[in-house]
Amino acid sequence: MVLRRPRVFEAAALVAIGLGVIVDAVSSVTHALPHPLVRYAALVLVCLGVTASRRYPWPGLATTLAGPLLAALLGADPLPTWTFTIFATFVVTLRGVPALPAGLVTGVADYAAIAIHAAAGGWDDIGSIAVAFALAAAATGSAIRGHHRYWDELRKRTQDAVATREAEAERRVAEERVRIARDLHDVLGHEVALVSMHLGAAEVHLPEGAQAARADLAAARAGVQAVLRETQQVLAALRVSGDDPGTAPAADYGRITELVESARAAGLDVDAAVDTAPAGLPHTVGTAAYRIVQEALTNAQRHGDGTVSLRVAAEPGAVTIEAVNVSAPREAPSRRGYGLVGMRERAASVGGRLEVREEGQLFWIRAVLDLGAEGVR
Numbered sequence: 001m002v003l004r005r006p007r008v009f010e011a012a013a014l015v016a017i018g019l020g021v022i023v024d025a026v027s028s029v030t031h032a033l034p035h036p037l038v039r040y041a042a043l044v045l046v047c048l049g050v051t052a053s054r055r056y057p058w059p060g061l062a063t064t065l066a067g068p069l070l071a072a073l074l075g076a077d078p079l080p081t082w083t084f085t086i087f088a089t090f091v092v093t094l095r096g097v098p099a100l101p102a103g104l105v106t107g108v109a110d111y112a113a114i115a116i117h118a119a120a121g122g123w124d125d126i127g128s129i130a131v132a133f134a135l136a137a138a139a140t141g142s143a144i145r146g147h148h149r150y151w152d153e154l155r156k157r158t159q160d161a162v163a164t165r166e167a168e169a170e171r172r173v174a175e176e177r178v179r180i181a182r183d184l185h186d187v188l189g190h191e192v193a194l195v196s197m198h199l200g201a202a203e204v205h206l207p208e209g210a211q212a213a214r215a216d217l218a219a220a221r222a223g224v225q226a227v228l229r230e231t232q233q234v235l236a237a238l239r240v241s242g243d244d245p246g247t248a249p250a251a252d253y254g255r256i257t258e259l260v261e262s263a264r265a266a267g268l269d270v271d272a273a274v275d276t277a278p279a280g281l282p283h284t285v286g287t288a289a290y291r292i293v294q295e296a297l298t299n300a301q302r303h304g305d306g307t308v309s310l311r312v313a314a315e316p317g318a319v320t321i322e323a324v325n326v327s328a329p330r331e332a333p334s335r336r337g338y339g340l341v342g343m344r345e346r347a348a349s350v351g352g353r354l355e356v357r358e359e360g361q362l363f364w365i366r367a368v369l370d371l372g373a374e375g376v377r
Contacts, residue, residue: 006148009141010094013087017050020087024080035076042071042081050088057097064088065106068113078113082130085110086137093141103138107131169341176342179291180349196224253277253286253319256293256312263297269307270297275314285369288346289319292354292367295339295346296323304328304363318352321367327358343367 021043028036045067053060064085068078089106093099110130118126203217260272277286293312300308304325311322340356343365347354352369 006094006144009144010091013091013094014050017046017084017087020080020084021047033077035071035074038071038074038076039080041074042067042076042078045070046081046084046088050084050091053088053092054095057092057095061088061092061097061102061105065109068110069116072113072116078110078117079126082110082113086130086133089134090137090141093138094145096145099138099142103135106138107134110134172339173341173345176345180345196221199224251287251290251294252283253281253289256290259290259294259297260310263301263308266301267306268297268301270310271308272310272312274310274312278314281314281319282350282371285319285350285371288350288352288369289321289367291346292321292343292369293323295343296321296365299339299365300325317371319369319371321365321369323365325363327361327363340365 025040025043027033028039033039046064049060049062049064049067051060052063068082068085071078071081085106089102093102107130111127114127114130199217199221203214203221206214206217254277256274257272260270260274263270289312293310296310297308300323305328308323308325311320313320313322340354344354347367347369350369352367355364355366355368357364
């Protein structure tokens with residue numbers, strides 16, 4: 001849009017001044033106008049003032065206004081030069097000079113030059129036109145500058161909003177990955193500890209004379225204990241870097257009903273059907289199911305109308321989670337996506353998948369977590 005490019009208007013005004021100065025200088029010679037030297041001196045003042053106004057706006061404008069005053073005082077017609085001051089006022093206000101002072105100063109100076117030339121002591125018709133043009137030029141320059149600054153600020157805010165949104169998305173993904181890693185390490189630490197206990201029991205139950213087997217078991221226990229220590233060190237680091245307190249209860253399938261009750265206590269109307277935790281459910285799958293349900297309820301509370309239907313089914317070979325809620329009318333689609341990224345990460349961490357779809361105002365989430373070789377027995 002042209003209004004967003006004030007330099008185009010500035011260049012056009014400067015070109016108009018330049019062409020006008022050239023035409024007036026040539027006309028003074030070709031038409032043998034009176035007082036040619038005075039007219040040239042006035043044109044020189046205009047050119048100097050316009051040039052100086054780029055760095056020194058007020059002194060430059062004052063020098064430009066001296067042109068028509070000089071011409072009028074020395075008997076020359078100030079009409080050409082006061083016309084150039086209108087363009088000069090437009091340029092300086094376009095560059096940031098306050099419109100009202102610039103317009104008033106230009107109008108008074110031009111009116112004085114015209115009044116002196118016309119030898120009129122009262123209000124002059126052409127002088128009133130000069131004042132009106134000066135104020136209009138100043139207002140126009142200021143308005144274009146304000147419009148440009150508005151769009152420039154809007155563009156910067158849009159860029160900042162996009163950058164902030166991308167940073168927020170990256171932060172949420174990083175936090176979710178830390179939580180996934182923390183939960184996996186919780187599970188692994190538990191399982192490794194059990195393996196170490198079973199190895200110790202097997203060593204105790206060995207018969208006399210099985211020294212080779214005992215040595216192998218001792219080496220295996222030492223290796224498992226080293227893995228356990230490293231796992232606990234990594235787990236401690238993850239707890240420090242994450243945003244959840246280390247004393248928070250572990251995420252588990254059996255605690256999904258607690259999540260539902262917490263959501264209801266927070267004011268969410270939850271229609272829930274949660275199957276009992278099946279025997280032999282892998283810890284990783286139970287943790288993923290808990291986190292996905294947690295995020296689904298959070299999304300429904302933030303972006304929905306306050307109701308959600310939840311179904312968690314322990315089917316043969318898979319755990320299926322379905323959540324349906326009505327989107328709030330004020331919710332903008334572009335505001336969604338952070339929680340969905342985390343749920344996809346959760347499902348993928350156990351080899352599952354997440355499906356999301358919208359039907360009118362209904363928002364559906366369906367996660368299928370495969371039990372794999374460690375399925376329910």
